[in-house]
Amino acid sequence: MAKILLLGAGELGKEFVIAAQRIGQIVIAVDSYTNAPAMQVAHDFEVINMLDGDALDNLIKKHQPDYIVPEIEAIRTERLYAYEKQGFTVIPSAKAANFTMNRKAIRDLAAKELGLKTATYRYATSAAELAEAVSEIGMPCVVKPLMSSSGKGQSTIKNEADIEKAWKYSQEGSRGDVAEVIVEAFINFNYEITLLTVTQKSGKTLFCPPIGHRQERGDYQESWQPATMEAVHLKIAQDMAAKVTKALGGAGIWGVEFFVGDDGVYFSELSPRPHDTGMVTLANTQNFNEFELHLRAILGLPISEITLERIGASAVILASDTSDDPSFSGIKAIADAPKSDFRIFGKPTARPYRRMGVVVTYDSLSADINSVTKRAKELAAKVRVV
Numbered sequence: 001m002a003k004i005l006l007l008g009a010g011e012l013g014k015e016f017v018i019a020a021q022r023i024g025q026i027v028i029a030v031d032s033y034t035n036a037p038a039m040q041v042a043h044d045f046e047v048i049n050m051l052d053g054d055a056l057d058n059l060i061k062k063h064q065p066d067y068i069v070p071e072i073e074a075i076r077t078e079r080l081y082a083y084e085k086q087g088f089t090v091i092p093s094a095k096a097a098n099f100t101m102n103r104k105a106i107r108d109l110a111a112k113e114l115g116l117k118t119a120t121y122r123y124a125t126s127a128a129e130l131a132e133a134v135s136e137i138g139m140p141c142v143v144k145p146l147m148s149s150s151g152k153g154q155s156t157i158k159n160e161a162d163i164e165k166a167w168k169y170s171q172e173g174s175r176g177d178v179a180e181v182i183v184e185a186f187i188n189f190n191y192e193i194t195l196l197t198v199t200q201k202s203g204k205t206l207f208c209p210p211i212g213h214r215q216e217r218g219d220y221q222e223s224w225q226p227a228t229m230e231a232v233h234l235k236i237a238q239d240m241a242a243k244v245t246k247a248l249g250g251a252g253i254w255g256v257e258f259f260v261g262d263d264g265v266y267f268s269e270l271s272p273r274p275h276d277t278g279m280v281t282l283a284n285t286q287n288f289n290e291f292e293l294h295l296r297a298i299l300g301l302p303i304s305e306i307t308l309e310r311i312g313a314s315a316v317i318l319a320s321d322t323s324d325d326p327s328f329s330g331i332k333a334i335a336d337a338p339k340s341d342f343r344i345f346g347k348p349t350a351r352p353y354r355r356m357g358v359v360v361t362y363d364s365l366s367a368d369i370n371s372v373t374k375r376a377k378e379l380a381a382k383v384r385v386v
C-alpha cells in the first residue's frame with residue numbers, strides 16, 4: 001500500500017483521493033485551509049502554507065511519503081528537486097511542477113527549446129516595459145502574471161488606455177513574489193482543447209480523446225468530450241504534447257492546452273496533473289476517468305488503452321456571493337433530468353465566481369455533442385448557491 005502526500009486538496013484532489021481509496025491506497029491531503037474537499041475523504045490531512053519551503057520540508061520529514069503529488073501550482077516547487085535527490089518520488093517530476101508554476105519557464109522551454117508553435121510573446125516587469133512590449137506585439141494582446149492560475153490577474157489589452165489597468169490588475173492577481181508578466185498576441189482561435197496525456201513508467205504514452213471547452217474570465221465554464229477536430233490537427237497536438245511531457249519527465253496525467261485557428265495549432269500551456277476541464281470524464285466518457293488514469297500511472301499500474309465509451313459534457317456551478325455556510329438550490333432539477341449527474345465539492349466557504357460544483361451529462365457515442373453540452377449548461381444554470 002502506497003502513502004501519497006497530496007499537495008492541494010480541492011475538487012480535483014477529492015476525486016483523486018476517491019480513486020485512490022477505491023484501490024486501497026493511503027492519502028494525506030494538504031491545503032492552506034481546513035475542511036478542504038479532498039481532506040473530507042482522505043485518511044489524514046495537514047494545513048500548511050505550501051509556499052513556505054520550511055513547512056513543506058517538515059511535512060515530508062514527518063510523513064515520509066512514497067509519492068508527493070502536487071494538486072495546485074502554488075507550492076514552493078524549488079524544494080521538490082531536493083526531495084527527489086533524497087529519493088522521494090515527485091509526480092510527475094520536480095521539473096514538471098517547477099516549470100509549470102512559472103509561465104516564463106514553461107513558455108521558454110516550449111517555444112525556444114522545443115520549437116512548439118505558440119502565440120508571440122514578451123515579458124515585462126513594469127507598466128513602462130508593458131507598454132513597450134505591447135507596441136512590439138500589437139493589440140489586442142493578453143497579459144498574465146507569471147505566477148497565477150484560473151485566469152487570476154489576466155486581462156486583454158484592446159487599446160492604449162487598457163495598458164495601465166492591465167498592469168495593475170496583473171499585480172493584484174499575481175500569486176508569487178515576482179512582479180513580472182507575460183504579454184501574448186491574442187490568438188483568434190476557432191476553438192480550444194485540452195489534450196489529456198498519460199505518460200507511464202513503461203514509456204508508453206497515451207492520449208485521451210480531445211476535450212473542447214469554453215472559458216470566461218480565464219476560467220472554464222463548460223467542457224465536452226470528444227471535441228470535433230480535424231485528424232491532422234489532433235495529430236499535431238499529440239506530437240506537441242508528447243514532446244513537452246517528455247522534456248518535463250515522469251509518469252502521470254497532464255492537461256495540455258491548445259488553440260486551433262485558421263493558421264493551425266498553437267500550444268498554450270499545460271498542467272502536470274488532472275485538469276479542471278477533464279472533469280467531463282466524471283461522466284464516465286472513458287474506460288478510466290482522468291483521476292483514475294493519474295493514479296494508475298503514478299503507481300505504475302499498466303494502462304494498455306484509453307477508450308471513449310460515450311460522449312459527455314460538464315458545466316460549472318459557481319457561487320455568486322460570499323458565504324460561510326453555502327447551500328444549494330435547484331439540485332432536484334438535475335436529479336430529475338435524464339443522463340445527468342452532479343458533484344458538490346463541499347467547499348466550506350463561497351465567494352463570487354468560486355467553483356462549488358459541476359454538472360455532468362452524457363449520451364451514447366452516436367448522440368449529438370452540442371445537445372449534451374447544452375443540457376449540462378442549462379442544468380448548471382438552475383443551481384443557486386445560497
Ligand SMILES: Nc1ncnc2c1ncn2[C@@H]1O[C@H](COP(=O)(O)OP(=O)(O)OP(=O)(O)O)[C@@H](O)[C@H]1O
Nearest residue numbers: 119142148149150151152184185186187215218269
Ligand atoms: N494568447 C491568447 N489568445 C487568446 N485567448 C487566450 C490567450 N491566452 C489565454 N487565452 C484565453 O484565456 C484562457 C485562460 O488562459 P490560461 O490557460 O493561460 O490561464 P490560466 O490562468 O493558466 O488558466 P488555468 O490555470 O485555469 O488553466 C485560455 O483558455 C483562453 O481561452
Ligand SMILES: NCC(=O)N[C@@H]1O[C@H](COP(=O)([O-])[O-])[C@@H](O)[C@H]1O
Nearest residue numbers: 008009010011012013150276354355
Ligand atoms: N485551474 C486549476 C483548478 O481548477 N484547480 C482546482 O481548483 C482548486 C482550488 O479551488 P479554490 O480556488 O476554489 O480553492 C484546486 O485545489 C484544484 O482542485
Ligand SMILES: [Mg+2]
Nearest residue numbers: 150257268269
Ligand atoms: Mg489554462
